[in-house]
Amino acid sequence: MRFSVLASGSSGNAIYVENEEHAFLVDAGLSGRKIDELLTSIDRNNKKLSGILVTHEHSDHIKGLGIVARKYQVPIYANVKTWKAMDHLVGKIPLDQRFHFDMETVKTFGSLDIQSFAVSHDAADPMFYVFHENGRKLVLITDTGYVSDRMKGYIQGADSYIFESNHDVGMLQMCRYPWSIKRRILSDVGHVSNEDAAVAMSEVVEEKPTRIYLSHLSKDNNMKDLARMSVTQTLKSCGIVTGEFLNLYDTDTNKATKLVTV
Amino acid sequence: MDWNKIKTIFIIVFFILNIFLFLLFFNRYNEAQEYQVDGETTIQERLQADNIRFNSTPVDTIKESYASGNIQVYSFEDLPESENQTYEVFNSTELLASFNEPIGLGTLVNPTVVNLFVNEHVFNGASYELFKIDETSMEATYFQTINNRQIFHNQNALLTIYWNEENEVYKYEQTALEDLEAFEQTENLLTDDTAVEVLYQRNLIKPNSTISLISLGYSTLVQLTETQVFAPTWRVRVELQDGTNEDYFVNAVEGKIIEFSKDPEEIVEQ
Numbered sequence: 001m002r003f004s005v006l007a008s009g010s011s012g013n014a015i016y017v018e019n020e021e022h023a024f025l026v027d028a029g030l031s032g033r034k035i036d037e038l039l040t041s042i043d044r045n046n047k048k049l050s051g052i053l054v055t056h057e058h059s060d061h062i063k064g065l066g067i068v069a070r071k072y073q074v075p076i077y078a079n080v081k082t083w084k085a086m087d088h089l090v091g092k093i094p095l096d097q098r099f100h101f102d103m104e105t106v107k108t109f110g111s112l113d114i115q116s117f118a119v120s121h122d123a124a125d126p127m128f129y130v131f132h133e134n135g136r137k138l139v140l141i142t143d144t145g146y147v148s149d150r151m152k153g154y155i156q157g158a159d160s161y162i163f164e165s166n167h168d169v170g171m172l173q174m175c176r177y178p179w180s181i182k183r184r185i186l187s188d189v190g191h192v193s194n195e196d197a198a199v200a201m202s203e204v205v206e207e208k209p210t211r212i213y214l215s216h217l218s219k220d221n222n223m224k225d226l227a228r229m230s231v232t233q234t235l236k237s238c239g240i241v242t243g244e245f246l247n248l249y250d251t252d253t254n255k256a257t258k259l260v261t262v
Numbered sequence: 263m264d265w266n267k268i269k270t271i272f273i274i275v276f277f278i279l280n281i282f283l284f285l286l287f288f289n290r291y292n293e294a295q296e297y298q299v300d301g302e303t304t305i306q307e308r309l310q311a312d313n314i315r316f317n318s319t320p321v322d323t324i325k326e327s328y329a330s331g332n333i334q335v336y337s338f339e340d341l342p343e344s345e346n347q348t349y350e351v352f353n354s355t356e357l358l359a360s361f362n363e364p365i366g367l368g369t370l371v372n373p374t375v376v377n378l379f380v381n382e383h384v385f386n387g388a389s390y391e392l393f394k395i396d397e398t399s400m401e402a403t404y405f406q407t408i409n410n411r412q413i414f415h416n417q418n419a420l421l422t423i424y425w426n427e428e429n430e431v432y433k434y435e436q437t438a439l440e441d442l443e444a445f446e447q448t449e450n451l452l453t454d455d456t457a458v459e460v461l462y463q464r465n466l467i468k469p470n471s472t473i474s475l476i477s478l479g480y481s482t483l484v485q486l487t488e489t490q491v492f493a494p495t496w497r498v499r500v501e502l503q504d505g506t507n508e509d510y511f512v513n514a515v516e517g518k519i520i521e522f523s524k525d526p527e528e529i530v531e532q
Contacts (some may be wrong), residue, residue: 170484176516223328225445226484226491233487
């Protein structure tokens with residue numbers, strides 16, 4: 001199983017996951033052309049996609065969904081409430097491309113098992129995914145206000161994580177956003193901060209080689225270096241030294257990460 | 263009824279009407295040009311109207327990165343051996359150096375002589391830059407620098423020199439940051455003019471004053487458990503009519519005014 005974070009952040013999200021038989025996009029929150037361009041940058045293309053898995057209906061996750069699905073006849077998977085919420089946003093999708101992926105279920109595609117789990121976000125019925133293949137595990141978890149014990153159960157002991165590290169609380173509190181937006185981001189249905197993400201990571205990682213991609217960084221209230229420093233230091237205070245068995249990686253709003261094997 | 267005559271009359275009437283409307287438009291346009299809209303007064307014109315003068319060199323920085331550093335822990339092994347200096351370290355991070363034989367600065371204490379003293383006698387003195395000299399309390403305050411830019415009012419990047427009535431330095435106190443490095447990502451900065459505009463719009467620059475210095479430095483943005491993160495910050499020094507100086511600080515990325523509280527841990531952004 002291999003993956004690349006094509007783009008991550010409030011300007012658009014898309015993650016590419018593949019094995020020998022199948023290839024998936026998780027969300028298509030960029031223009032169709034941009035997704036093409038990012039896939040080309042990792043030597044892949046839209047034509048071989050087996051499906052697009054949708055996490056929730058916010059525009060930074062579905063902006064290019066309709067275009068990519070129609071152009072390449074790619075099946076779309078989402079839960080019922082998300083379908084309802086995004087139906088009018090993605091344009092007409094032919095019936096034979098519309099599939100349900102219910103919350104907290106597993107779908108099997110050859111040797112690849114994809115498991116959905118609920119996150120806490122202000123969308124209709126937001127969920128993220130865990131990919132399993134031959135005992136290897138890849139977790140995708142962004143767009144959640146906090147990481148509950150139930151979520152921790154799903155994401156425990158993965159080999160790779162694409163983990164939200166959205167903001168620095170101090171920067172958010174001092175920034176120019178209206179108070180209502182700040183309150184939303186800081187709430188249980190908002191986004192997880194650098195420190196909270198690190199504490200959650202410390203509770204789910206196991207002592208084996210683990211990659212964590214810090215994702216969905218706020219453009220205004222975080223920076224790659226700051227997120228990395230903050231997560232590193234919080235993990236250290238929780239007894240985990242990065243660089244030993246656990247390594248942190250950056251993601252970008254505009255540049256795909258290297259395609260790596262889980 | 264002669265249809266051709268009616269047509270001709272219509273053409274003539276509409277032709278005259280068009281000329282009339284064009285003249286009307288032309289007059290209105292010319293009248294509008296004679297008025298100046300209040301909102302379009304430039305900031306320079308408003309500063310000029312308030313008799314606020316510039317006596318500082320414009321700074322051309324367009325892009326700069328955030329930076330970070332860790333609080334330095336002093337160890338006696340790292341301090342240079344000196345027969346004339348006695349070192350004491352408090353909380354591992356505050357150095358007090360006392361001179362057994364105080365060192366004279368000369369008859370007149372000015373930036374040149376204090377800088378010479380700092381470079382010659384202070385541990386890592388070259389990494390600090392003078393912020394102000396207070397002749398009444400007989401002390402000079404220095405801020406540590408990153409890439410030759412001062413870190414403003416950071417209790418962990420401070421040097422204070424004390425002298426007696428004979429202008430002899432008898433001690434200095436020092437805190438320092440180490441592992442100072444700039445972030446990879448650079449940010450587009452607000453210009454120094456915008457920083458002045460921000461201060462002026464908040465009525466912080468009083469009429470009949472002079473902007474005597476504008477410089478770019480850093481101020482603390484975030485404090486992590488081990489590391490501090492610094493944001494590019496404009497310092498604007500304003501000389502008031504009575505000769506006193508006031509320093510203002512504006513975050514050079516977001517344009518917010520920063521007030522440094524007397525509590526060393528507290529930074530207030532407006």
